[in-house]
Amino acid sequence: LAAPLISRAAQDTGEGVTFAGGERPLVQFPGKRKLILVHSRPPHLETPFNTFNESVITANDAFYVRYHLANFPTTIDLAEYRLNITGAVKKPLSLSLDELKSIVEQVELVAVNQCSGNSRGYSSPRVFGAQLSNGAMGNARWTGVSLKAVLEKAGVLSDAKQVVFNGLDKPVLPTTPDFHKTLDIEHALSPEPMLAWAMNGEDLPFLNGYPLKLIVPGYFGTYWVKHLSDIVVLDHAYEGHDAFFMSKAYHLPDNDCMCVAPGTAADKTRPISSLPVRSFITSVMAGDQLPVNRSVELKGIAFDSGEGLKSVDVSVDGGQTWKATTLSESLGRFSFREWKLDTTFRQKGNAVLMVRAGNNKGEVQPVKADWNPGGYRRHAIETTPVTIV
Amino acid sequence: FLATSSQSLAAPNQIKLPPETAKLPVSDLPGYNLATQKCMICHSVDYIQYQPPGMSQAQWTAEVAKMEHSYGASLSKADIKSIGAYLAVVY
Numbered sequence: 001l002a003a004p005l006i007s008r009a010a011q012d013t014g015e016g017v018t019f020a021g022g023e024r025p026l027v028q029f030p031g032k033r034k035l036i037l038v039h040s041r042p043p044h045l046e047t048p049f050n051t052f053n054e055s056v057i058t059a060n061d062a063f064y065v066r067y068h069l070a071n072f073p074t075t076i077d078l079a080e081y082r083l084n085i086t087g088a089v090k091k092p093l094s095l096s097l098d099e100l101k102s103i104v105e106q107v108e109l110v111a112v113n114q115c116s117g118n119s120r121g122y123s124s125p126r127v128f129g130a131q132l133s134n135g136a137m138g139n140a141r142w143t144g145v146s147l148k149a150v151l152e153k154a155g156v157l158s159d160a161k162q163v164v165f166n167g168l169d170k171p172v173l174p175t176t177p178d179f180h181k182t183l184d185i186e187h188a189l190s191p192e193p194m195l196a197w198a199m200n201g202e203d204l205p206f207l208n209g210y211p212l213k214l215i216v217p218g219y220f221g222t223y224w225v226k227h228l229s230d231i232v233v234l235d236h237a238y239e240g241h242d243a244f245f246m247s248k249a250y251h252l253p254d255n256d257c258m259c260v261a262p263g264t265a266a267d268k269t270r271p272i273s274s275l276p277v278r279s280f281i282t283s284v285m286a287g288d289q290l291p292v293n294r295s296v297e298l299k300g301i302a303f304d305s306g307e308g309l310k311s312v313d314v315s316v317d318g319g320q321t322w323k324a325t326t327l328s329e330s331l332g333r334f335s336f337r338e339w340k341l342d343t344t345f346r347q348k349g350n351a352v353l354m355v356r357a358g359n360n361k362g363e364v365q366p367v368k369a370d371w372n373p374g375g376y377r378r379h380a381i382e383t384t385p386v387t388i389v
Numbered sequence: 390f391l392a393t394s395s396q397s398l399a400a401p402n403q404i405k406l407p408p409e410t411a412k413l414p415v416s417d418l419p420g421y422n423l424a425t426q427k428c429m430i431c432h433s434v435d436y437i438q439y440q441p442p443g444m445s446q447a448q449w450t451a452e453v454a455k456m457e458h459s460y461g462a463s464l465s466k467a468d469i470k471s472i473g474a475y476l477a478v479v480y
Contacts, residue, residue, distance in 0.1 A: 020480035021414075021438025030404035040409045041433035070432055077401035126441035128452050172431040175461020206404045248459065 015049055015133035016286060017121030031205040033061045038130050042067030042169070043207055047135035052301060053282035056328075056336045057110070058138035060200050065207045066115055066136065068179050068245070072169035072227065074206075081211055083195070087164075087233035090155030097197060097211050104149040109194060111217040111334035112139045112303045113224055116250055116272050120375035125263050127375040134280065134382075139303070139336040142215045144196030148189045151233070156189065159235040163188040165214050168227035177244035181223050183216070185233070192217045192306075192334075195228065217334040218274050218305035220377075222250050246271055252372055259370035266373065274305035276379040277365060279312055279339070279357035289389045292348050298325075301336040302357040311358045312339040318352035319367065319381070325355075345388040353384040411435035413479075420475025423468055431460065437476065446477035 013024045013036045026034040029043055038044035045065040051058065078097050085093040095103065115136035120129050130136075151163070162182045169179055183193065194215040197204060204210045209226025216223040222245070238246060252258040253266035260266050279302035290296050302312045313322040325339040345351060358364040369380035411434045413424055428434055444452075450473025456462040457469060464472070 018442050019439045020442045020444070021435075024439055027407065029407060037435065038439065039433055039435040040407070040411065043406065074406065075401050075403040078399060079401075121441075126444070128440055128444070128448070131439055131441060171460075173461055175463075176431060177460075203402075206402060210402055244459070 013048070014121075015135075017131050017133050019131055029065065029207060031061060031207060032065070033059075035062070035064070036133075036135065038132065042070040042072060044130060045207075046132055047138060049133065049135050049280075049282070050285065051135070052280065052336075053299065056139060056301060056331065056338045057200060058140060060140070060202060060205050060208070063138040063140065063199070063205065063208055064115065064136045066130075066221065067169060067207075067226075069169045069171045069176070071172050072167075076168070076206075076210060076227070078211060081229075083212060083229060083231070085150065085154045085231045085233075088157040088160045088235045089151075089233050090157065091153075093150075093154050100145060100150070100195065100212070101197070103153055104145050106143065107146055107194060108141060108143050109215070109217060109334065110139065110141045110331040111215060112137060112275065112336055113215075113221045114275055114278075114303075116220040116222050116376045117374070119378035122369070122378060123371065123375040124369070125371075127373060129375050136221075139301075140199045141201065141331075142194055142196035142213075143198035143201070144194045144212075144215065146191065147193040147195055147214070148191060150195060151189060151231075154233075156185070156233055157235065160185045160233045161236055162234045162238050164230075164232040164234060164238050165223075165225040165228060166230040166232075167209065167225045168229050178242040179225070179245050180238070180242045181214075181225050182234075182238045182243075182246050183223070220250075220272050220275060222272065250376070251374065252376055257370055258377060259372050262371040272376055275303065276377060277304035277307075277309070277357045277359045277363045278302065278379045279355045279365065280382055281314075281353055281355050281384050284353060284384055284386060286384050287386070288384075289387045290345060290351075292345050292388050295342050295344050298341045298343055298353065300339055300355055302327075302339055302355075303334075303336050304357070304359040304363070306333045307363070308333050308360040309337055309357055310360050312337075313356050314339075314341045314343070315354040315356070316343055316345065316351055318383075319354050322356065348388050351386050351388050353386060354381050356381045409433045409435075411438060413437070416475055416479055418471075418475040418478060420471040420473070421479075424472045424475055427462065427464060427468065427472065428456075431462070438480070440480065442480065444477070444480065446473055449473045449476040449480070452476075
């Protein structure tokens with residue numbers, strides 16, 4: 001039988017990240033349990049990392065929250081809510097949520113939503129932006145309809161190029177760009193993207209985008225527009241003031257590694273897109289004490305952009321040797337997948353645990369983190385220092 | 390309210406956000422007053438306090454300048470310099 005942890009490091013809301021003005025508090029927002037404050041107006045809340053050890057599905061009240069613009073409605077009346085589909089379509093649609101639910105067949109999918117800036121706090125050198133630890137991610141079962149099926153009801157014209165998504169959040173001043181995201185038409189008409197009204201069998205939590213959210217499986221959370229209200233099909237590439245969050249923000253260096261030498265700028269950039277393969281230990285936190293000469297069950301999660309995980313390996317000697325873990329049943333290729341490994345530590349003292357995932361496309365997590373000016377897309381092998389007692 | 394009623398008959402979904410409490414550190418520097426006036430218009434100032442420690446004056450000044458050129462904050466060149474200098478001292 002696996003021994004319980006002897007102690008768990010005290011709850012540290014920075015989880016190893018430091019801040020200019022001191023520690024971040026735990027705060028309670030509507031529909032949420034106590035989460036880590038990233039900022040309050042508009043709300044940005046991070047999930048405490050030990051939550052990911054509870055279940056491969058992230059509870060609705062624990063799921064992280066991210067807004068960009070502070071002028072968003074705090075009351076939404078479904079009697080008035082409409083999803084508008086306009087632009088390069090044969091038949092523009094303006095649908096109530098009930099109409100959307102009945103217009104095409106309902107679908108369900110488990111998928112990870114990870115913030116582009118998840119783990120930015122570990123960037124070295126540090127960069128401005130939300131100083132997140134590893135909790136700006138979550139895995140949920142989404143219920144809704146396929147975006148493709150809905151677009152087909154509106155009848156996409158043959159010259160369509162891009163699709164723009166907008167939600168009910170707005171900038172405080174008109175000089176600030178609105179938060180609009182785009183998908184190329186091929187992606188929008190692929191089987192994956194969804195319009196979801198339910199998360200883990202319940203209405204979407206308000207702060208996660210009630211009543212409707214764009215789900216882009218395998219893509220970073222920035223594309224998953226909340227309080228979705230407008231879908232506009234364009235016969236050209238989206239440009240202009242409100243294209244800012246596609247054309248300037250959320251960009252990575254436009255090269256193979258999507259990285260540059262630490263502290264330097266990129267000559268050419270492109271929008272962030274899909275999730276790199278990543279894995280975490282969830283059953284042990286940095287600083288924990290583990291028992292010597294007893295079997296300890298190590299447990300965690302791994303995920304990628306939907307290519308499928310090939311291997312998840314663990315090292316308990318700082319990366320010198322690796323052991324294959326056992327993967328639990330898959331909830332789908334876009335979901336967190338649980339891994340487990342029973343191990344026995346034979347020596348007292350310091351030990352460094354590491355976990356490394358690889359996928360079917362041949363991507364393997366790198367030992368050393370690469371760097372980009374936005375602090376996006378961190379995916380290096382995680383190391384967890386522990387003490388064996 | 391009846392749990393079985395159809396969604397469109399349900400009461401509006403309404404939330405009340407907790408009050409915002411973050412404040413900028415008091416200082417005699419001229420940038421303090423300016424920042425108090427300018428940096429809470431679009432968002433709370435915990436955006437600022439939870440940035441990395443030890444960013445240089447040049448870095449803070451560039452960050453304030455970003456509020457003007459990317460997000461349309463109304464800040465003169467002198468405002469940007471003065472707020473950047475204040476933030477580099479207090480953080």
